Amino acid sequence: MNIVISVLCLFLFFSCSNNPRTKNAERNKNKTDSLNTFKKNIPDKLQKLLASYPGHLDSADENHLYWKDGTVMIYDDGIKNKSHDKKLDNPDIEDMLAQNYVKGEKWEIPPPENFEPGRIRYEPFFLKMYGNNSAEVQSRLVNVKWTDGSSVKFSNVNGASDSLEKVIEELKKLPPEFDKYLVNPGGTFVWRNIAETSRLSNHSFGTAIDINTKFTDYWQWSKNLKYVNRIPMEIVNIFEKHGFIWGGKWYHYDTMHFEYRPELL
Numbered sequence: 001m002n003i004v005i006s007v008l009c010l011f012l013f014f015s016c017s018n019n020p021r022t023k024n025a026e027r028n029k030n031k032t033d034s035l036n037t038f039k040k041n042i043p044d045k046l047q048k049l050l051a052s053y054p055g056h057l058d059s060a061d062e063n064h065l066y067w068k069d070g071t072v073m074i075y076d077d078g079i080k081n082k083s084h085d086k087k088l089d090n091p092d093i094e095d096m097l098a099q100n101y102v103k104g105e106k107w108e109i110p111p112p113e114n115f116e117p118g119r120i121r122y123e124p125f126f127l128k129m130y131g132n133n134s135a136e137v138q139s140r141l142v143n144v145k146w147t148d149g150s151s152v153k154f155s156n157v158n159g160a161s162d163s164l165e166k167v168i169e170e171l172k173k174l175p176p177e178f179d180k181y182l183v184n185p186g187g188t189f190v191w192r193n194i195a196e197t198s199r200l201s202n203h204s205f206g207t208a209i210d211i212n213t214k215f216t217d218y219w220q221w222s223k224n225l226k227y228v229n230r231i232p233m234e235i236v237n238i239f240e241k242h243g244f245i246w247g248g249k250w251y252h253y254d255t256m257h258f259e260y261r262p263e264l265l
């Protein structure tokens with residue numbers, strides 16, 4: 001009898017532990033737990049970056065950005081105490097996203113020293129996104145009809161040109177006194193370095209537009225870097241609404257310059 005009970009117990013034990021339903025439930029729980037831990041560890045700004053370029057970026061973990069084509073980029077290079085100049089010349093993605101762009105009218109005027117969200121750019125990110133060289137970028141440019149009827153070239157990657165078209169639609173609804181800031185735009189695509197640096201301008205990627213230079217101010221034109229701006233906020237607000245940051249909110253200001261950077265807005 002004892003033997004029969006023992007055999008029965010053993011049978012019950014094995015049939016229970018081998019129950020596929022129990023095993024699957026256990027496996028699914030582990031999977032959910034690790035997914036939650038994984039999500040929790042992704043820095044907020046990296047999550048924002050992911051959400052802003054859904055066609056190209058796949059996922060992230062606590063220190064890596066994974067592209068859909070298999071490219072992996074490091075978020076934090078681990079180099080501490082970089083000066084602002086060092087961050088401009090040799091940033092990582094963390095440096096690029098560190099300063100918070102203030103949308104709308106409540107930004108600090110003049111901008112505090114070296115406060116210029118968006119001016120620090122991790123170049124490999126833009127080369128990968130928009131094109132590795134002038135020809136590659138140009139193959140992704142489309143013609144967009146500017147407010148004055150002229151044609152400007154803009155990248156169609158990640159919806160940049162569609163966003164510019166939305167901006168234009170709204171700019172055209174502004175009263176006629178705003179026209180003078182918009183006619184004869186300073187330009188969009190040019191594969192070039194930023195003046196006096198070895199860094200590529202965002203114009204190289206076909207994702208920046210300079211409006212009429214006649215009413216704009218640039219820090220390099222000023223002797224003492226005293227902040228000046230003549231561009232009305234009505235224009236800035238429209239650009240920001242559609243994913244563009246404005247160079248007029250930078251310490252090293254560039255008030256003609258608008259750049260498609262949805263991850264900062």
Ligand SMILES: [Zn+2]
Pocket residue numbers: 203208209210254256257258
């Ligand atoms: Zn510009």
